[in-house]
Amino acid sequence: MADRPNPSTLEWxxxxxxxxxxxxxxxxxxxxxxxxxxxxxxxxxxxxRMLTRETLAARRERGMWRYAEVLPGSDDPLTLGEGGxxxxxxxxxxRTLGLDRLYVKDESGNPTGSFKARGMAVAVxxxxxxxxxRLALPSAGNAGGAAAAYGALAGMSVDLFLPEDTxxxxxxxAAAYGAxxxxxDGDIVDCGVRVREQAATEGWFxxxxxxxxxxxxxxxxxxxELAEQLGWQLPDVVVYPTGGGTGLVGMWKAFEEMEQIxxxxxxxxxxxxxxxxxxxxxIVRAFAAGENRAVRWEAPQTYAAGxxxxxxxxxxxxxxxxxxxxxxxxxxxxxxxxxxxxxLARLEGIFGAxxxxxxxxxxxxLVARGEIDASERIVLFNTGSGLKYPRIPGLRVP
Numbered sequence: 001m002a003d004r005p006n007p008s009t010l011e012w013x014x015x016x017x018x019x020x021x022x023x024x025x026x027x028x029x030x031x032x033x034x035x036x037x038x039x040x041x042x043x044x045x046x047x048x049r050m051l052t053r054e055t056l057a058a059r060r061e062r063g064m065w066r067y068a069e070v071l072p073g074s075d076d077p078l079t080l081g082e083g084g085x086x087x088x089x090x091x092x093x094x095r096t097l098g099l100d101r102l103y104v105k106d107e108s109g110n111p112t113g114s115f116k117a118r119g120m121a122v123a124v125x126x127x128x129x130x131x132x133x134r135l136a137l138p139s140a141g142n143a144g145g146a147a148a149a150y151g152a153l154a155g156m157s158v159d160l161f162l163p164e165d166t167x168x169x170x171x172x173x174a175a176a177y178g179a180x181x182x183x184x185d186g187d188i189v190d191c192g193v194r195v196r197e198q199a200a201t202e203g204w205f206x207x208x209x210x211x212x213x214x215x216x217x218x219x220x221x222x223x224x225e226l227a228e229q230l231g232w233q234l235p236d237v238v239v240y241p242t243g244g245g246t247g248l249v250g251m252w253k254a255f256e257e258m259e260q261i262x263x264x265x266x267x268x269x270x271x272x273x274x275x276x277x278x279x280x281x282x283i284v285r286a287f288a289a290g291e292n293r294a295v296r297w298e299a300p301q302t303y304a305a306g307x308x309x310x311x312x313x314x315x316x317x318x319x320x321x322x323x324x325x326x327x328x329x330x331x332x333x334x335x336x337x338x339x340x341x342x343x344l345a346r347l348e349g350i351f352g353a354x355x356x357x358x359x360x361x362x363x364x365x366l367v368a369r370g371e372i373d374a375s376e377r378i379v380l381f382n383t384g385s386g387l388k389y390p391r392i393p394g395l396r397v398p
Contacts, residue, residue: 006075007050007068009043013213016317024072027130027205029212037314038213039253042070048261053232064118064221070257071221072214073125078153080111082121083221087229087379092347093360097367101377103235105226106350107384112173114353114384115222115247116146119215120207124150126214127205132156136204138184138191140243140305141170142384147207148177159204161191167305169388187300189311209244210313219247223254226379227264235270236376239363241355241383242274242283242329243309245318252321270379272327274318275362277302280310281331283318288329292316303334303393304354306383328371332361338393340364341386354389356382 013022017036022028028038047069059066064083068074085107094102107115120143127135135151136159137143144160151158158179162171163186174181184191192208199206210216227234234255240248252272258264276284280300286293297310312318322329332340334354341357344350359380366372386392 008072008074009047009069010040010072011043012041013038014041015039027127027132029206037210037317040072040213040217042257044257044260051261051263053263056228064121064218064225067221067224070224071122072217073122073129076125078121078125078128078150080117080121080149080153082110082117082218083225085109085225087226088348088350090348090380093344096347097364098374099367099372099376099378100374103377103379104344104348104350104356104382105222105379106352106382108350108352108382112142112146112149113388114142114146115219115381116142116384117149118218118221119143119246120146120150120218122218123207123212123214124154124156127207128154128156132205134202134204135159135207136161136195136199136202137207138162138188138195140188140308141166141388142306143209144179145170145173145177148174148179151179152177159202161194163187163191163308167388167390169390170305173388187308187310189296189309208313209246210249216246216250216253220250220254220257222247222381223251224258226251227258230377232263234264234268235379237273237372237378238270239273239275239359239378239380241304241307241358241381242276242318243306243355244312245274245283245314247381247383248272248274248321249314249317252325269325272321272325273362273366274322274327274329275358276329276331277304277307277337277358278331278333280308282310283312283315284329284331286315287319287322292319294319303389303391304337304358305389306353306355307358330362330365332358332365334393336361336364338395341392342395344382345386350382351386352382353384353386354392355384356380356386
């Protein structure tokens with residue numbers, strides 16, 4: 001970033017619920033007035049003069065920090081090379097579905113093997129800037145590993161609270177980076193309760209999903225990359241595995257910013273499809289019922305750790321994006337998810353996480369329902385590596 005000193009145009013933080021403005025120059029969590037999610041806002045007129053299709057084409061940086069004007073902390077980022085992941089044309093999988101324009105955005109090549117690296121790079125960068133020394137968060141696995149890695153890079157202590165049945169590779173990864181791992185008898189929501197019960201006395205900064213404003217900013221770069229990789233066009237449909245939903249909310253925010261900056265033509269956004277597991281589908285249930293909040297899902301069950309999120313802080317933002325885009329939400333069984341995970345591996349050579357398999361299974365369902373046109377350009381998101389999961393239901397290993 002030496003050729004672009006202090007490029008970020010970050011101006012303030014806006015509450016997504018009460019729309020109150022908050023200072024971006026101090027450490028922030030949820031809105032103190034209403035507990036709404038805080039959203040980073042930029043001087044987009046200024047960003048538009050510097051962040052153009054032409055200037056981006058000339059930039060040497062290939063990772064996510066190339067969008068420096070709309071990222072906090074981009075003058076001095078903590079980075080392990082996150083972003084810049086491939087958008088792969090899924091020709092063989094597409095043929096099975098009668099789709100010639102099917103793509104997979106494969107996030108498994110990120111540091112720590114998942115899309116979580118994007119959000120943690122920005123969040124930990126800002127935490128370091130504001131003098132934080134101790135981080136804590138609940139995690140289903142991938143977020144914890146990413147927080148542990150960037151915390152190590154920043155010289156911070158990291159306490160992770162994981163459900164006790166979290167797959168061993170996630171626990172091993174976090175411990176290898178030096179994080180303190182606490183196993184909790186419960187789900188990720190119960191883990192979050194433990195973090196908040198002890199945060200004040202332990203002096204932790206809570207890095208939970210959407211409880212601070214900057215993980216979202218890293219995740220929104222999925223949207224910027226997608227647009228740039230498609231020649232500044234957006235797909236017709238985005239199919240996204242949704243636990244906490246930060247990536248979906250982040251992309252929707254990115255589309256709005258790019259329209260205002262002038263990188264995209266206004267109003268031509270994709271239909272957003274949120275995919276959940278049948279054993280944990282609070283967003284799907286709320287969407288079908290016409291609700292704007294999602295009630296906690298009791299006794300969540302799925303082998304896809306990232307989808308076992310019974311209650312999302314950003315539920316309202318997720319539901320708003322789905323409805324505004326003309327999209328939908330649907331759930332798939334673990335059996336369908338596992339079969340689709342294997343199909344993605346065997347047809348396209350992508351050994352994706354179960355969450356990636358869930359998007360394939362969801363697309364198969366949408367095609368069967370007649371809700372996808374063969375001419376449409378569709379992007380599935382594989383959010384991580386299948387290597388972190390010790391089993392795939394139905395697969396027998398010699």
